[in-house]
Amino acid sequence: MSIITFEHSFFTYPQQIKxxxxxxxxxxxxxYLMNDEQTSRRFEGxxxxYPDRRLYPFAKRxxxxxxxxxxxxxxTTVHVIHDFANSGWEQKEIFPNIDAWLEYAEECNLQNESS
Known part of the structure; x- marks a missing residue:
């Protein structure tokens, strides 16, 4: 079983994620929320x-x-990054908080169901 804790030395994740x-x-x-190994690997990548940014991942589409x-x-603010895009083109969406991002995740599901 994959472990998900978001207890990493490189960032203090908000209690809401936990x-x-x-x-x-x-x-x-x-x-989906990434497990600890995926989170660490994505953080390094x-x-x-994107060396000009400090991005701390928690979920993957x-x-x-x-x-x-x-x-x-x-x-607090959630950034949706299109990983592997050229630097400067990676930013896709910005949400003021986890709740707004969760609403977006639900909208993504509805869009997938209708297509």
Missing amino acids: SLISEGLVDFGAW LQTR DDNDDIACFDGSDN
Whole structure:
């Protein structure tokens, strides 16, 4: 079983993310919370691909290369990054908080169902 804790030395993830895990809410259809190994691996890759940013990933979209991250020391605002895009073209969406991102994740599911 994959471990999801979001207890990493490189960033302090918000309690709301940890609460989702404790409630068993880790799969949101098109989006899912990454396990600790995936999070660490993506963190390292994002730092290499986007060296001018400090992106701290927590969720991945299953059907493309989108990653939900926090940027810098801000653990409130959620940035959706299209990973592997050229630097400067990676920013896809910005949400003011986790709740707004969760609404977006639900909208993604509805769009997938209608197509």
